[in-house]
Amino acid sequence: MCLAIPGKILTTEDRNGIRTGRVQFGGITREICLDFLPEAAAGDYVVVHVGFAISRVDREEAERSYQLLESMGLLQGELESDVDNS
Amino acid sequence: MKYIDEYRDERIARELSAEIARRTTRHWVLMEICGGQTHTLMRFGIDEMLPANTEMVHGPGCPVCVTPLEMIDKAIEVALRPGVILVSYGDMLRVPGSHTDLFHVRATGGDVRIIYSPTEALKIARANPDRRVVFFAVGFETTAPANAMAIWQAKREGLKNFSMLASHVLVPPAIRALLSSPRNRVQGFIGPGHVCTVMGYREYEDLTREFHVPIVVGGFEPVDLLEAILMLVTQLEEGRAQVENQYVRSVTYEGNKLAQKILGQVFEVCDRKWRGIGGIPESGLGIRQEYEDFDADKIFALEGLTAEEPPECISAEVLQGLSKPIDCPAFATRCTPESPLGALMVSSEGACAAYYQYRRHMVAGRGGN
């Protein structure tokens, strides 16, 4: 559960005072809190942990880590949730 | 070496491992702190690419694994109370408590739900105003700011039916405890890349000075780990003990200031018991008094519960780098991921689970070579 995974910010918006973004992890998208990384914008790649972006990384690095996590089968488990996120 | 072939940087990996072999003149014992790093080491056979005199031991950096037994028992007790919805990260449901685990509680009618993010815990609380939602929150410094945010936001919204059973742990005090032990074997550490993404690595400089031990903050991919090992071996061979940052693409010296700020607002440093290791002073984060209305420990009067580990489990030895999972007599026999005896067998980041997945063959050869 301590993994942090890179994803791409698709859109950002303000949700009653909380800056959120829709972030894409391969085929899955999730709503992510951007409050710890206020400068992050659409198109940026960010490292995400339990729904919070914690750092920005460049695109190539992000895609490489992403492929690796996917090949390890760790991605699905990391995004597991009983809450409907669609 | 089977798995490394799948990785596209195979050539770099081989060059790095050859360089490590060239530079190593003595036996060095290195520990990776983070469970995610343990998983990568095993999955890609990094340990098998190293020269025989570079030994990797596996650290306590899996929050699921070090959450003390009595916390699991507390979570189970709360989940059984009427009107409660207990929410937590997926792996926590399988961790064995003294008598049962949260999955069994759920299977027998308890409302236990898996969340991916603390924000989902709040969502559930808002949607169920007549129920009490308790977030069983574990994690290291990487996770604690996100968990803190849930409490901060609940207070701001005036959410009355939300509380947290908090069991956060801190990495530097655990390293200090390991190094202070008279039985310590570890001579260099791969630092936790994501913890340092949040916290920076200033605190680690004190450790290198105090114990004259090198620490290299490392990432999570095979090449990251090999590079971190090379940097550690180089320091050791040259007699240096410094903090170096291999994971520069995510970690800065100062870390993420905003995450640190919310963490400090909601939580304060406290003593904490680690599963398998025991009590470590000032090694955890507890909820500050200003937020005690959200402290499940107080609301449900859970303080004072204690529990004993199954005697067969040698996780204490494993977590301190004194034994390997395959040394445990229960490994892969009475203790498996389907039916774990100890917490190290639960999360894929736990050392025993990683060995079960990738090193089970070693058991057959145990004692034979």
Ligand code: SF4
């Ligand atoms: S194999 Fe199981 S019983 Fe043995 S140390 Fe690991 S978790 Fe404990």
